Amino acid sequence: MPSSLANIRIDVSAKIYLKDPYSSDLGKNIVANALALIDELGMEKFTFKKLAHEINTTESAIYRYFESKHRLVLYYIAWYWGWMEYNLVFGLANISDPKLKLEMAIKILTNDLKDSNSVVFSIERLYRVVISESSKAYLIKDVDHANKDGIYLQFKNLCNRFSLLLHDFAPGYPYAHSLSSMLIQAHLDQHFFYNHLPALTELENDTMRFEFFNELIFSTLLAWKNK
Numbered sequence: 001m002p003s004s005l006a007n008i009r010i011d012v013s014a015k016i017y018l019k020d021p022y023s024s025d026l027g028k029n030i031v032a033n034a035l036a037l038i039d040e041l042g043m044e045k046f047t048f049k050k051l052a053h054e055i056n057t058t059e060s061a062i063y064r065y066f067e068s069k070h071r072l073v074l075y076y077i078a079w080y081w082g083w084m085e086y087n088l089v090f091g092l093a094n095i096s097d098p099k100l101k102l103e104m105a106i107k108i109l110t111n112d113l114k115d116s117n118s119v120v121f122s123i124e125r126l127y128r129v130v131i132s133e134s135s136k137a138y139l140i141k142d143v144d145h146a147n148k149d150g151i152y153l154q155f156k157n158l159c160n161r162f163s164l165l166l167h168d169f170a171p172g173y174p175y176a177h178s179l180s181s182m183l184i185q186a187h188l189d190q191h192f193f194y195n196h197l198p199a200l201t202e203l204e205n206d207t208m209r210f211e212f213f214n215e216l217i218f219s220t221l222l223a224w225k226n227k
Helices: 025-040 048-055 057-064 069-091 098-110 122-138 143-148 151-168 177-195 208-226
Strands: none
Touching: 025 048, 025 069, 025 122, 048 057, 069 098, 069 122, 069 143, 069 151, 098 177, 098 208, 122 177, 151 177, 151 208, 177 208
8 A cells, every 4th residue: 555645646626725735845834734733733723823833934825825724624634535545546456356345445444544754744643633623524514615616526536436346246235325425434433432432432443443344334235135
């Protein structure tokens, strides 16, 4: 599985940002250090003022790239969704058996992400921020407007890719998108629950999350196939 964010480019909707952060050193500095601050402080306490102080620039310079901190977080979340799709394409390229392919896809999705020579920003920080903030990407008042702007395209692409894997294993299964979107978000929720609301889950690590969701997905599909 690819491990360096420096070696790939994930294209997110241009409607998320005002200026592509990859287009300049300042932009890359913004997304790298903002991620670190959000991971450290939380979304609620993070501000562009604090970021400007951290990287020795002005708030107005940051606002040239992102109109708000919510749009900045949307950038990270869309980047994560796109990156997970990239990892699926890469990780499943040489697998032809539908069962093994789906099983590997679930493993790729539920594995904890680790840093390895990241240059633009930390994968581990990205993962922690996505776990904490991902539901805020769409649980917003202007979700319909954001959807029309293509903000959730990477999420839809990832969901669709999982749906195709479900159909390969269980052709005609009528709830493929529902099951796929549940899996994509629920594995993040379970991670968050264990770290902060442990009474809500027994899934303490990525191995247990994989085993749980793998059993859940396959038992659901097999039950439908055997009806």
